[in-house]
Amino acid sequence: MIKAIVCFSVLMVVCSAQRPYGLGLVPQAGLLVDDKPEPYQFGYNAADEYGTQWNRQEVADGSGAVRGSYGYRDASGIYRTVEYVADDVNGFRANVKSNEPGLISSAPAGVTYTVGNRK
Template sequence: MSAKIVAMMFLVSQALAAPSDSYGPPVHQPTYQEPIPYNFAYGVSDEYAGTDFSQTEESDGSTVKGSYTVLLPDGRKQTVTYVADPYNGYQAEVSYYGEAQYPREYGPPVTFKPQAYHPQPSYQQPSYH
């Protein structure tokens, strides 16, 4: 009789020790690495499409410094110079180069005539011979 009680207690303890959700979070905890210093830069200038923008950024592992420049629709260039760190947060300084240009006359609005939509059935009728 005591063997049955011991066996029953063993089975109950195993059931309680087993995880109830096999799809739960992983057992191992992720490890975090120290921040790695980096730097990068890129730029795009396409006169045909009218795009002109660039960005540079560098980090020593805790402080990030950088700037980006964008050509605005009114012809000016906007430059944002920023510094971000865990203590002061994100601090940006915005400057503009050039003078805004607006057309003296506006042409007719560009509109597109909607096209009619006529869906065709995608199935075929069965043929009976």
């Protein structure tokens, strides 16, 4: 009788084991991915009811180089404008122009900060 209970218990454990479902890995034909850069351009200018203005423009050529700018100006005259270029040769470079309090002119890691006059 003990042998029957042990055999039945082992059979129950084996049968209750979770089985894989679905099709598993399905072989696929090679995927064709076209990662070639496409030229594009876009831009916008916007403002809110408090007098804050912001903008962005960007242009990309077919070689992967991107050039653009973005910025804002608040109602009190504080502004920040970022002009940037990114390409395969030199990476990302930016020129930041601002009159934000506490900002000093500097040039860390391919970014130039130029501080303008404050109001």
